[in-house]
Amino acid sequence: MIHGDLLGERARLSPEREALVTVADRKRYRYRELDQRAVGCARMWMYGLGLRPGDRVAILSGNRVELLDAFFAAGKSGVVLVPLSTRLTANELELIVRDCGPRALIYGGEHRALVRRLRPRVEVDFWVALDEPDRDDDLDYAEMVLTRGAGSSVHRRCRPEDPYCLLYTSGTTGRPKGVVIPHRQISWNAYSTATCWQLDENDVSSIFTPLYHAGGLGAFLTPLIMAGGRLVLHANFDAAEVWRVIEQEACTAVLGVPTIWKILADAPEFQTVDLSRVRWLISGGAPLPRHLIEVYRARGVVLRQGYGLTEVGVNCFTMTDEEAYAKAGSVGRPMMFTEAKVVSESGQELPAGEVGELCFRGPHVSAGYWNNPQATAEVYDSQGWFHTGDMAVRDEDGFFFIAGRAKDMFISGGVNVYPAEIESQLLQHPEVRDAAVIGVADETWGEVGVAFVVPREGVEIDAAGLAGFLGARLARYKLPKRFIVVGELPRTPYGKVVKAELAKLLAGGG
Numbered sequence: 001m002i003h004g005d006l007l008g009e010r011a012r013l014s015p016e017r018e019a020l021v022t023v024a025d026r027k028r029y030r031y032r033e034l035d036q037r038a039v040g041c042a043r044m045w046m047y048g049l050g051l052r053p054g055d056r057v058a059i060l061s062g063n064r065v066e067l068l069d070a071f072f073a074a075g076k077s078g079v080v081l082v083p084l085s086t087r088l089t090a091n092e093l094e095l096i097v098r099d100c101g102p103r104a105l106i107y108g109g110e111h112r113a114l115v116r117r118l119r120p121r122v123e124v125d126f127w128v129a130l131d132e133p134d135r136d137d138d139l140d141y142a143e144m145v146l147t148r149g150a151g152s153s154v155h156r157r158c159r160p161e162d163p164y165c166l167l168y169t170s171g172t173t174g175r176p177k178g179v180v181i182p183h184r185q186i187s188w189n190a191y192s193t194a195t196c197w198q199l200d201e202n203d204v205s206s207i208f209t210p211l212y213h214a215g216g217l218g219a220f221l222t223p224l225i226m227a228g229g230r231l232v233l234h235a236n237f238d239a240a241e242v243w244r245v246i247e248q249e250a251c252t253a254v255l256g257v258p259t260i261w262k263i264l265a266d267a268p269e270f271q272t273v274d275l276s277r278v279r280w281l282i283s284g285g286a287p288l289p290r291h292l293i294e295v296y297r298a299r300g301v302v303l304r305q306g307y308g309l310t311e312v313g314v315n316c317f318t319m320t321d322e323e324a325y326a327k328a329g330s331v332g333r334p335m336m337f338t339e340a341k342v343v344s345e346s347g348q349e350l351p352a353g354e355v356g357e358l359c360f361r362g363p364h365v366s367a368g369y370w371n372n373p374q375a376t377a378e379v380y381d382s383q384g385w386f387h388t389g390d391m392a393v394r395d396e397d398g399f400f401f402i403a404g405r406a407k408d409m410f411i412s413g414g415v416n417v418y419p420a421e422i423e424s425q426l427l428q429h430p431e432v433r434d435a436a437v438i439g440v441a442d443e444t445w446g447e448v449g450v451a452f453v454v455p456r457e458g459v460e461i462d463a464a465g466l467a468g469f470l471g472a473r474l475a476r477y478k479l480p481k482r483f484i485v486v487g488e489l490p491r492t493p494y495g496k497v498v499k500a501e502l503a504k505l506l507a508g509g510g
Contacts, residue, residue, distance in 0.1 A: 043152045162183050190225065205231055205232045219315050232417055316338055358391070359386060360388065434489050
């Protein structure tokens with residue numbers, strides 16, 4: 001049976017192997033110890049709070065071992081975990097909490113003020129404090145686990161399609177939607193990633209991405225648990241700390257987003273840190289600039305481009321180290337038992353070399369959106385294919401390349417233009433540090449491109465020079481009609497450019 005108690009199964013097989021190191025307090029946990037913590041959390045939910053399978057528990061916390069307790073307790077109990085973004089306001093959290101209707105909300109001490117603003121707006125039976133409580137009648141997590149979570153096991157068995165957690169999308173283009181992640185998806189993503197990326201018990205991963213996000217949970221948390229490896233958990237991102245920990249803990253595989261890899265490459269520690277134990281690094285969440293691949297290659301490290309979505313799992317493709325260079329810009333071939341295709345607007349599968357919408361089908365695909373059948377019907381077709389909204393192209397060797405979001409595409413003179421293609425070329429210019437392209441209305445052509453570029457430090461970018469650089473690499477109709485120099489691009493926590501903010505900047509006369 002495919003279900004989500006990955007930690008319980010790994011603890012049964014490798015109880016004395018080291019599973020986790022928490023950087024903040026330098027504590028180390030064996031699989032047996034980590035599993036017993038999750039059992040205590042699950043039993044506290046069941047016998048302390050009276051929660052039943054299907055009830056929701058929300059958690060508002062930074063990266064810490066108690067968040068892992070809650071995540072793995074969901075795999076044991078049938079209670080559905082809802083990780084909340086720590087970057088959201090009380091107004092934004094209110095929408096999510098009202099939508100998912102949690103029986104309990106667990107919060108870290110650093111979020112007491114936020115909880116105070118949220119509390120009168122939502123109905124929650126139990127408020128559970130990980131640290132100092134906001135109110136005297138809030139429950140103390142540690143005390144509840146100690147007094148109501150005692151016991152050695154959880155006598156519940158979850159089914160493959162039971163919801164494991166709800167992961168809410170960022171909402172950058174509208175109201176956040178809760179993606180229903182079933183136990184089957186959690187296990188399959190972990191199994192397929194560990195197998196296709198060839199992870200094993202000797203692998204060590206430094207985790208500094210937030211665990212409220214699918215990326216933090218799905219790569220490399222669950223795959224490393226599946227393989228029996230070791231996790232090194234950072235409370236926050238600090239470039240110097242990350243490089244120190246990668247060296248000291250002999251990390252072998254690490255996930256980041258392009259923005260993070262750029263910050264890490266610019267850190268002074270990058271030039272001297274010992275990277276001899278690193279097998280490869282992987283980037284996700286946004287297109288990976290080719291020059292970053294070369295920066296890490298110069299230090300003898302493979303930096304791969306990954307691809308995934310909350311709705312289909314964060315790991316959908318795979319490639320070897322050699323292919324990461326030979327096919328730079330590609331996300332790889334689909335992982336085992338992952339069906340992927342590129343389709344036209346009419347839904348017909350396209351041959352190699354033609355750009356269309358990327359679709360997936362397989363056991364790694366989610367169960368739809370919580371309380372939102374209309375949104376579910378818009379992206380899942382009658383044959384079970386999930387339509388991503390991302391434009392892609394497949395080459396003759398079966399490697400996929402992401403061309404950008406369908407909504408980003410604009411039509412200039414009757415021809416489709418994909419900003420990601422232009423951005424990829426701009427990022428190869430030696431004076432450009434970052435770039436984004438949007439389409440705007442034009443009386444003559446219908447729409448034309450506008451490029452926002454961030455120059456490298458100490459450099460003044462010449463628009464005519466950029467136009468000439470692109471003109472030697474792209475068809476004329478793809479060339480931006482305007483270049484705007486900015487200090488930074490607005491990005492989500494996971495590195496995606498918020499193009500709506502660029503459009504507002506342009507509308508405001510930027």
